[in-house]
Amino acid sequence: MSELTAPQGVQFTVCARVHIGGKYYDMDALSAQQAAFIADKLNVQGLNAALAGRGRMDTAKSPPIEEVFPDFNE
Numbered sequence: 001m002s003e004l005t006a007p008q009g010v011q012f013t014v015c016a017r018v019h020i021g022g023k024y025y026d027m028d029a030l031s032a033q034q035a036a037f038i039a040d041k042l043n044v045q046g047l048n049a050a051l052a053g054r055g056r057m058d059t060a061k062s063p064p065i066e067e068v069f070p071d072f073n074e
Helices: 032-051
Strands: 003-007 010-012 017-020 025-026
Touching: none
Parallel strands: none
Antiparallel strands: 003 010, 017 025
């Protein structure tokens, strides 16, 4: 979570969250392994959007999501 100030002097708080399996996770609270997992998935998602049906990328090297987020199936 970060405190930001607009040029007009208004202060506000922002936070980055990711939605996984019906739960929201605060990006600042993720472990290094969880953050790397999310980064890999987002990179592959962006590449697949850029390829637009001409090819498909996969994250075969990534561990299963249940291993990275133990509470995924709860």
